[in-house]
Amino acid sequence: MSLSVVTDETFQELVLDQDKPVLVDFWAQWCPPCHMITPVLAEIAEERADALIIRKLNSDENPLTARNYQVMSLPTLILFRGGSPVWTTVGARPKARLLADLDAVLETARV
Template sequence: MTTTAAAVLAVTDETFEAEVLRHDGPVLIDFWAQWCPPCHMIAPVLAEIAAERAGDLTIREINSDENPRTARDLQVMSLPTLVLFRDGERVAQWVGARPKARLLAELDAALNP
């Protein structure tokens, strides 16, 4: 679901390791699918956060239907699922759409324990 902001780029099964696991710093990956209404609800929130936190946080999206291997490997069972990585390590995971303020608070808590 490529959003209107260019700041949220798509990754695939083939590019996940390079774009997320080998990325320096924090990366939030959004697992989504076209048929998922809550996925469409959170997309603009992620685009706003990507623009506001550019340089501090990278946000990527992956279509779970088109890239089932990564979703399977990370045991993603529901959509949307947001997984936060820092320097290739999973540090937090959230399931479901959420308001921007709540997501920012959760991100800050996970990144600044």
């Protein structure tokens, strides 16, 4: 499964206006850790499709959104819920760790 792409122009519609939580992967072509985390995110997107949307935003091609969310290092993952960022992490991490972090944040947000 390929991850869907979001741009500066589509960010509002495809991220902020969604009913489900949306995890945005801010990445760039030149970033090796960004390429390492892509297959992990693709697996999570497939496994959690009922509860979570995952989108990719190329920070070099979409500097406005990256700047608006103060993305300084790549990859940066930001989880949005109800149009607001609720969790951020920087750098690639193993799938189990990423899922544990996401589950903890999503569970807390439900309360």
